[in-house]
Amino acid sequence: MTYQDRSKAEEIGARVEAFIRDVVAGYERDPRLEDHGPSDSLVTELRDKARAAGVMTPHILPDGGHLSQRGTAHVLQKTGLSPLGPVACNTGAPDEGNMYLLGKVASADQHERFLKPLISGEARSAFFMTEPAGEGGAGSDPSMMQTTCVQDGNHWVINGRKTFITGAKGASVGIIMAKSEEGASMFLVDLPDPAVKIDRLLDTIDSSMPGGHAEVSIENLRVPADQMLGNPGEGFRYAQIRLAPARLSHCMRWHGVATRAQEIAIEYACKRQAFGKLLVDHEGVGFMLAENKIDLQQAELMIDWCADALDSGENGNVESSMAKVAVSEALFRVADRCVQVMGGLGVSRDSIVEQLFREVRAFRIYDGPTEVHKWSLAKKIKKAELSKQA
Ligand SMILES: Cc1cc2nc3c(=O)[nH]c(=O)nc-3n(C[C@H](O)[C@H](O)[C@H](O)COP(=O)(O)OP(=O)(O)OC[C@H]3O[C@@H](n4cnc5c(N)ncnc54)[C@H](O)[C@@H]3O)c2cc1C
Numbered sequence: 001m002t003y004q005d006r007s008k009a010e011e012i013g014a015r016v017e018a019f020i021r022d023v024v025a026g027y028e029r030d031p032r033l034e035d036h037g038p039s040d041s042l043v044t045e046l047r048d049k050a051r052a053a054g055v056m057t058p059h060i061l062p063d064g065g066h067l068s069q070r071g072t073a074h075v076l077q078k079t080g081l082s083p084l085g086p087v088a089c090n091t092g093a094p095d096e097g098n099m100y101l102l103g104k105v106a107s108a109d110q111h112e113r114f115l116k117p118l119i120s121g122e123a124r125s126a127f128f129m130t131e132p133a134g135e136g137g138a139g140s141d142p143s144m145m146q147t148t149c150v151q152d153g154n155h156w157v158i159n160g161r162k163t164f165i166t167g168a169k170g171a172s173v174g175i176i177m178a179k180s181e182e183g184a185s186m187f188l189v190d191l192p193d194p195a196v197k198i199d200r201l202l203d204t205i206d207s208s209m210p211g212g213h214a215e216v217s218i219e220n221l222r223v224p225a226d227q228m229l230g231n232p233g234e235g236f237r238y239a240q241i242r243l244a245p246a247r248l249s250h251c252m253r254w255h256g257v258a259t260r261a262q263e264i265a266i267e268y269a270c271k272r273q274a275f276g277k278l279l280v281d282h283e284g285v286g287f288m289l290a291e292n293k294i295d296l297q298q299a300e301l302m303i304d305w306c307a308d309a310l311d312s313g314e315n316g317n318v319e320s321s322m323a324k325v326a327v328s329e330a331l332f333r334v335a336d337r338c339v340q341v342m343g344g345l346g347v348s349r350d351s352i353v354e355q356l357f358r359e360v361r362a363f364r365i366y367d368g369p370t371e372v373h374k375w376s377l378a379k380k381i382k383k384a385e386l387s388k389q390a
Pocket residue numbers: 094126127128129130133138139140141163164165166167204206213362365366367368369371372375
């Protein structure tokens with residue numbers, strides 16, 4: 001990262017951190033926090049405040065440029081200091097990854113129509129890839145995709161079922177993946193649309209993302225041909241363009257969340273007594289906090305290493321795979337230890353640590369479960385060794 005880049009990221013990060021701690025944290029008990037995420041009215045209010053504080057979409061610069069991944073890491077970690085921070089500052093999933101993808105692949109017209117309202121935080125988006133497991137659809141293995149798109153004159157007609165679609169309820173921009181004769185393709189669609197029906201919202205362990213996670217039926221959705229994103233058959237390549245930085249930005253935000261959990265656990269352990277001394281003075285507790293500090297530091301180094309790879313122009317697939325596994329597993333350990341340090345309070349909703357733990361758990365599954373990343377790395381290790389032996 002250049003000196004200029006670093007000082008810009010640090011300046012933005014400082015403003016973001018102040019906003020999250022002074023303003024957003026005050027909303028963490030807001031009654032508009034529903035089981036399926038913050039309500040639209042809460043999101044609007046938080047975003048109005050972010051705009052007023054000059055921290056809306058802070059990783060995208062006023063001239064349309066994007067902070068380096070290294071700079072983004074600094075800023076997104078700060079937005080993660082509250083589970084509501086990414087929603088407020090418009091750095092959350094799936095919008096952040098969708099904006100990145102549109103920035104790389106969308107045409108000038110698509111920029112104007114679909115990307116601009118996302119960057120300003122007036123619109124939300126959803127990414128439609130996963131399909132119901134019970135119906136044999138795409139999950140860990142995207143090649144199992146069943147949703148189809150067929151060209152009909154100047155339109156494409158899409159049919160299929162999707163699940164776990166974060167933010168589909170309330171989104172006005174959708175990116176839908178479907179398979180055509182040429183291979184997987186991506187489409188930009190306006191939402192809501194009667195042909196994209198939300199069948200139900202899933203009751204999941206996490207609760208920070210607006211709109212929750214939806215199961216969706218797509219029936220004869222007609223999409224004008226100029227709303228295809230890029231070229232037919234390139235959908236999986238575009239998914240890869242989106243995935244490496246999107247995985248990494250999850251690492252960044254959840255690192256902020258785990259840092260906050262650690263702060264709260266430290267405060268508890270340094271105030272609460274048991275058996276005549278502070279909890280922190282019991283070796284079992286002190287060690288948990290020390291292990292957290294080590295895990296957080298290692299996770300940050302993995303994030304920065306992967307960010308540097310992306311900033312140097314590499315596709316970062318291997319780095320982001322490794323970072324995603326290392327960071328999601330480390331942050332889960334951190335959050336779990338924070339719960340443990342805080343005893344009963346750690347599992348009760350009297351403390352935000354309970355939610356932070358739930359949020360971090362789901363991260364070991366989406367954007368590639370840990371085992372899928374390890375499996376894919378193992379295949380690369382084997383291939384490299386066999387080609388050496390040949
Ligand atoms: C909170 C949340 C939000 C999500 N948001 C979105 C979204 O917005 N859009 C979207 O399209 N999808 C979304 N998803 C879906 C997510 O991408 C999938 O859950 C993920 O790809 C795994 O697919 P699956 O759930 O079908 O699990 P499965 O494919 O059924 O896999 C189950 C388990 O099998 C194991 N496994 C699978 N393959 C291998 C292998 N090769 N080696 C070893 N073990 C393996 C892993 O442990 C894995 O966890 C979201 C999921 C969650 C939990």
